[in-house]
Amino acid sequence: MDRPIILKTTHEGKTKEYFVMPEGEKHTDLGIIKLDVLKEMQPGDTISSHTGVDFTIQKPRSPDFFRHAKRTGAPMMPKDIGVIISNTGLCSTDSVLDAGTGSGILAIYLGAIAKKVVSYEIREEFVAIAGKNIALAGLSNVEIRHGDIVEEIRKLDNKFDVITLDTMHSAQVVPSVPDVIYPGGFLAVYSPFFEQTKEVRQAIDQTDYTEVKTLETMEREISFSERGTRPSTARVGHTGFITLARY
Ligand SMILES: C[S@@+](CC[C@H](N)C(=O)[O-])C[C@H]1O[C@@H](n2cnc3c(N)ncnc32)[C@H](O)[C@@H]1O
Known part of the structure; x- marks a missing residue:
């Protein structure tokens, strides 16, 4: 292609x-x-x-796909993807489980670093679009599967180093994560609202996770002009909260 x-x-x-x-x-x-x-x-x-x-x-490169790839919804912002990559220590030997795929933007960033990414998407039409984006990125190590992660994670018999969740059903997935994560692996959950974040934290609290933290990242671009130098007045507002937990 x-x-x-x-x-x-x-x-x-x-x-x-x-x-x-x-x-x-x-x-x-x-x-x-x-x-x-x-x-x-x-x-x-x-x-x-x-x-x-x-x-x-x-x-x-990955940020070009964030800007130009066909979107099925809101992709994760690079500032939030950076928090996931830096806090999980994602590396070239890692296997990653991801859901939902959406436009596949997070999967593209993960696939550019990790050994293997398996990403689940519940909507078949989104699977096709994300699949095309990932093929255009030339990533043969990213596999998109059609399915509901809440059900599909229970059928998996292999393990992952990092698990990333960006779906409204993430809290329901959290209890199944220990069965498919390597000891010392990281779970990273992106949630746009406080309410979803709290549900995720409650689900995490019911399992033996360690190093649990929830972060929100603010990004300020600096504008340079003849008049002066200052943080840009047009800025990215709230995007989401990232909850990290280690098993
Ligand atoms: C916000 S988008 C994900 C964006 C993606 N992280 C990206 O960077 O492009 C959320 C996606 O999760 C999918 N989804 C929702 N519930 C799901 C589930 N139970 N299993 C798999 N995918 C699900 C939705 O169809 C949607 O495409």
Whole structure:
């Protein structure tokens, strides 16, 4: 399968980028770009539009999929994904169980680091879209399965180093986690609301987890302008709480 490519240029002080497949043409306000030739080109090469604007070719990385991949709902934000990766110590020998897959954005970040990711999604139409996103990311180590994680986790007979949950049913999954997690492994649950977070914490409290904590991460971008330097006035507000627990 052909992989997507990022075409980037800076025009009149502004950076513009396009996420394209290497086929057909891309019509932009900076001219038409013939995309077939991209198959023979390398990251760092440049391609010109018919009006003579040069675009640099880049290979997409996980944040590019966050920005450009087809979405079925709200994907997890990179700031929250970072909290999961840093607090679980996710590494290249890890097997990860993930649910729900959604657009597959978290699964893409996890798959770029871990050895294997198995991700469950309850809605069949979302499985197909996430599957396409993951194939475009070139990740053959991410397997998406259709099913309800509350039921499916009870049928698993292998174990995982890290388990990530981003579904409204996470609290119902927590009691089954000890059966499928390696000793010392981490559970990370993302919940948008206090109420869901409390249900997850209550479920965790009924099991022998250690190192339990719930975090909310604030991200402030700094804006630089002629007038001065300060935190940006447009900022990302609340996204979700991340509850971590070790078994
Ligand atoms: C917020 S989205 C997940 C976003 C995903 N983490 C990402 O970064 O793209 C939640 C997903 O969980 C799925 N879901 C809800 N309940 C589920 C369940 N019991 N088992 C599996 N998936 C479930 C929903 O269909 C939805 O696609």
